[in-house]
Amino acid sequence: MRNPPDPLSTPVLSWNTRQDADVVVVGAGIAGLVFALRLPPSLNVIVVTKGALGESNTRYAQGGLAAAVGPDDDPDLHFADTIAAGAGLCDVAAVRTLVDEGVAAVQWLEAHGTTFDEVGDRHVRALGREAAHSRSRVLHAGGDATGAEIERSLVRQLRIRPSVSLLEHTAAIDLVTDGGDSCRGVIVQTDGSPSRTLLAAPVTVLANGGAGQLWAVSSNPPGATGDGIAMALRASVVVADLEFTQFHPTVLAADGIEPFLVSEAVRGEGAYLRSVSGERFMTAIHPMAELAPRDVVARA
Ligand SMILES: Cc1cc2nc3c(=O)[nH]c(=O)nc-3n(C[C@H](O)[C@H](O)[C@H](O)COP(=O)(O)OP(=O)(O)OC[C@H]3O[C@@H](n4cnc5c(N)ncnc54)[C@H](O)[C@@H]3O)c2cc1C
Numbered sequence: 001m002r003n004p005p006d007p008l009s010t011p012v013l014s015w016n017t018r019q020d021a022d023v024v025v026v027g028a029g030i031a032g033l034v035f036a037l038r039l040p041p042s043l044n045v046i047v048v049t050k051g052a053l054g055e056s057n058t059r060y061a062q063g064g065l066a067a068a069v070g071p072d073d074d075p076d077l078h079f080a081d082t083i084a085a086g087a088g089l090c091d092v093a094a095v096r097t098l099v100d101e102g103v104a105a106v107q108w109l110e111a112h113g114t115t116f117d118e119v120g121d122r123h124v125r126a127l128g129r130e131a132a133h134s135r136s137r138v139l140h141a142g143g144d145a146t147g148a149e150i151e152r153s154l155v156r157q158l159r160i161r162p163s164v165s166l167l168e169h170t171a172a173i174d175l176v177t178d179g180g181d182s183c184r185g186v187i188v189q190t191d192g193s194p195s196r197t198l199l200a201a202p203v204t205v206l207a208n209g210g211a212g213q214l215w216a217v218s219s220n221p222p223g224a225t226g227d228g229i230a231m232a233l234r235a236s237v238v239v240a241d242l243e244f245t246q247f248h249p250t251v252l253a254a255d256g257i258e259p260f261l262v263s264e265a266v267r268g269e270g271a272y273l274r275s276v277s278g279e280r281f282m283t284a285i286h287p288m289a290e291l292a293p294r295d296v297v298a299r300a
Pocket of ligand 1: 028054062063065171
């Protein structure tokens with residue numbers, strides 16, 4: 001007798017209706033929204049998100065976004081800091097792209113309506129200092145509501161883009177391939193609907209975010225369940241670097257409250273970490289003390 005199929009490893013490959021597009025983007029955090037908005041308006045694009053548009057990890061990002069925009073900074077310094085913090089594990093080409101294109105990415109966000117905090121009244125960006133950075137290079141918005149401001153501006157842009165159709169409260173379930181290396185689209189299901197739809201497109205982008213909800217305590221929203229990774233694995237897509245999960249050093253998890261992250265900007269502004277006995281312990285562990293790389297502080 002054959003074992004019943006394992007729902008975790010067996011893809012759902014049936015659908016009731018079909019909709020065609022040039023590009024399907026799964027996920028409406030910063031990755032999915034920026035990808036969709038950077039496509040030529042001549043393309044017919046569908047963006048699918050399993051919650052309300054705007055609900056994402058992006059919305060909860062706090063302290064800010066690092067880019068070498070300051071007058072005392074340059075991408076090579078940002079590169080050196082990132083490589084040092086990566087403890088020999090960085091993908092050097094990816095770091096190079098990140099630091100070289102970071103400044104232009106900030107300008108693109110500003111051109112699309114993101115307002116970062118400024119100092120004074122001369123339109124000088126306010127830059128915070130965070131762990132492992134040798135310069136103040138963290139742009140922020142609304143104090144520690146950076147992600148909410150970025151998500152707000154991108155959502156606004158998406159809603160006025162006529163070439164983009166939006167499917168909210170709609171979960172991507174599985175990829176459909178040609179049996180080989182080509183993806184033909186993705187099967188989706190809207191909340192409360194009994195039927196599934198194939199969104200067929202020559203290009204399907206998975207921008208589902210992470211899998212923080214796999215842990216018992218997490219600062220991530222409920223939707224961070226690693227669906228994109230699971231779909232990719234079920235479709236035999238090669239995935240990489242799954243061993244890397246960030247454990248943020250300062251999250252307040254106490255009985256009776258939702259755990260919430262205490263932004264690193266607090267330490268950037270001079271806060272110390274102390275043990276239950278009041279001892280400041282990071283000075284004995286790393287020369288940068290409270291501003292050591294996050295993994296070092298988390299392990300301490
Ligand atoms: C509390 C907190 C604070 C943070 N602070 C910072 C910070 O200061 N600086 C920083 O750089 N980073 C910060 N981060 C990390 C940052 O928010 C994320 O790295 C980033 O937002 C990830 O963007 P994303 O677009 O890849 O994913 P997300 O923003 O998570 O977007 C994923 C999208 O996919 C959708 N989705 C998921 N599964 C499905 C499915 N099956 N079908 C359809 N849609 C699906 C979700 O609904 C969502 O719209 C923070 C994160 C948290 C949680």
